[in-house]
Amino acid sequence: MIKKPRGTEDVLPGQSEIRRLIEQTAHEVCRRYGYKEIRTPVFEDTALFSRGVGDTTDVVQKEMYTFEDKGGRSITLRPEGTASLARSYIENSLYANPQPTKLYYLISCYRYEKPQSGRLREFHQFGTECYGADDPAADSEVITLALDFLKALGVKGLTLNINSIGCPECKPAYNEKLRNYFAERADELCGTCRDRLEKNPMRILDCKSPVCHEIAQGAPKMLDHLCDDCREHFEKLKSYLDALGVEYTVDPDIVRGLDYYTKTVFEITSDDLGAQSAVCGGGRYNGLIEELGGKPTPGIGFALGIERIMMILKSQGISLGEPETPDIFIAAIGEKADMAAQKLVYSLRALGAHAERDLCLRSVKAQMKYANKLNAKFSIVLGDDEIDSGRAAIKNMSTGETLECGLEPGEIFDIIKQSEG
Numbered sequence: 337m338i339k340k341p342r343g344t345e346d347v348l349p350g351q352s353e354i355r356r357l358i359e360q361t362a363h364e365v366c367r368r369y370g371y372k373e374i375r376t377p378v379f380e381d382t383a384l385f386s387r388g389v390g391d392t393t394d395v396v397q398k399e400m401y402t403f404e405d406k407g408g409r410s411i412t413l414r415p416e417g418t419a420s421l422a423r424s425y426i427e428n429s430l431y432a433n434p435q436p437t438k439l440y441y442l443i444s445c446y447r448y449e450k451p452q453s454g455r456l457r458e459f460h461q462f463g464t465e466c467y468g469a470d471d472p473a474a475d476s477e478v479i480t481l482a483l484d485f486l487k488a489l490g491v492k493g494l495t496l497n498i499n500s501i502g503c504p505e506c507k508p509a510y511n512e513k514l515r516n517y518f519a520e521r522a523d524e525l526c527g528t529c530r531d532r533l534e535k536n537p538m539r540i541l542d543c544k545s546p547v548c549h550e551i552a553q554g555a556p557k558m559l560d561h562l563c564d565d566c567r568e569h570f571e572k573l574k575s576y577l578d579a580l581g582v583e584y585t586v587d588p589d590i591v592r593g594l595d596y597y598t599k600t601v602f603e604i605t606s607d608d609l610g611a612q613s614a615v616c617g618g619g620r621y622n623g624l625i626e627e628l629g630g631k632p633t634p635g636i637g638f639a640l641g642i643e644r645i646m647m648i649l650k651s652q653g654i655s656l657g658e659p660e661t662p663d664i665f666i667a668a669i670g671e672k673a674d675m676a677a678q679k680l681v682y683s684l685r686a687l688g689a690h691a692e693r694d695l696c697l698r699s700v701k702a703q704m705k706y707a708n709k710l711n712a713k714f715s716i717v718l719g720d721d722e723i724d725s726g727r728a729a730i731k732n733m734s735t736g737e738t739l740e741c742g743l744e745p746g747e748i749f750d751i752i753k754q755s756e757g
């Protein structure tokens with residue numbers, strides 16, 4: 337038997353309804369915040385990610401699904417949304433719109449990671465990006481959007497962790513300090529990190545190898561080496577969050593695994609997630625648009641992992657609505673009634689009801705057993721008598737009560753609707 341690829345999931349009925357509600361909540365919260373939906377291709381030119389995400393990151397060095405297409409181009413399945421959106425912002429001249437441009441997306445992403453709980457090779461993100469605003473007001477807006485979304489789902493026990501990782505003004509001097517620190521234990525670093533030492537020592541700070549991680553614990557912190565501008569920006573962000581009563585922890589160890597970040601970085605974590613505790617990651621990326629060929633434009637955004645949200649909902653026992661069940665099941669005895677049931681179900685569906693009938697030519701007993709399994713709210717059994725008289729008994733399947741009714745679809749539909757109150 338052919339099985340699904342490692343690290344992927346089938347979203348089955350029962351789960352897909354929950355996902356749809358998560359997505360609807362994302363649409364609704366973004367509407368309130370004035371963010372507009374954007375959809376970009378699943379695959380992009382590989383150079384977009386090596387330049388955008390950074391060629392010394394784990395994502396680019398180890399995790400990308402890259403292949404050559406039949407035209408000899410190097411193509412990559414998107415590992416995340418931020419680089420794709422930045423490309424689209426430039427390519428479609430979205431900077432010509434009134435600024436800031438506020439966008440959101442619900443996408444699938446692909447990373448060749450070692451699958452484990454909360455870590456997949458195909459996963460899904462809900463993310464937002466805001467272009468053209470450098471003030472920390474924008475940072476606090478995207479952070480509160482993420483928190484409002486999680487609150488609307490009823491999720492509890494989250495921690496917001498924030499940090500600042502500086503800008504091109506203050507990063508070079510800090511990188512030098514890091515290089516000196518790591519150089520002393522260079523022999524113990526993993527091969528990838530030894531290469532990173534020269535090119536991008538900050539990447540060593542989020543290496544997944546246990547030895548590198550242990551060495552990184554004692555490294556100097558960027559937060560202690562910010563320039564005045566970055567420090568002021570960070571202080572102002574904190575006062576915006578304080579003013580809104582948003583609780584946060586300053587965590588100087590957050591560096592994020594992608595190269596485009598400048599100034600603010602943040603993560604929202606949950607104790608219900610185990611080792612992969614971040615449900616949301618984001619930050620500011622004031623150099624990305626320029627790096628990809630656009631005019632210098634500040635940007636800030638986040639992405640939330642849909643599968644990790646599903647895990648939290650499950651662990652906290654949060655159910656998003658009841659599963660969909662049929663409003664009515666029309667059973668039929670005999671050929672004439674079968675045809676009538678076919679028409680009645682069709683008309684009830686046209687009116688907006690979820691109507692079902694048997695499609696397998698089963699006995700009436702088996703049809704009713706099926707109706708029970710489907711949890712139908714009402715049922716009608718049609719036979720020759722009902723067809724001839726134009727009247728039938730409609731049964732409320734949970735109370736067992738029956739009521740006589742005509743066979744006009746409108747009359748039946750009204751009974752169903754009345755029962756919903």
Ligand code: HAM
Nearest residue numbers: 416418455456459614615616617618619637638639641
């Ligand atoms: P990220 O931290 O790489 O950031 O991913 C964001 C979220 O996606 C994570 O917090 C997690 O919930 C989910 N996620 C990441 N990798 C996996 C995986 N292998 N399996 C399951 N879920 C996963 C970004 O992607 C940035 N683009 C976020 C951003 C937007 N920064 C600025 N704007």
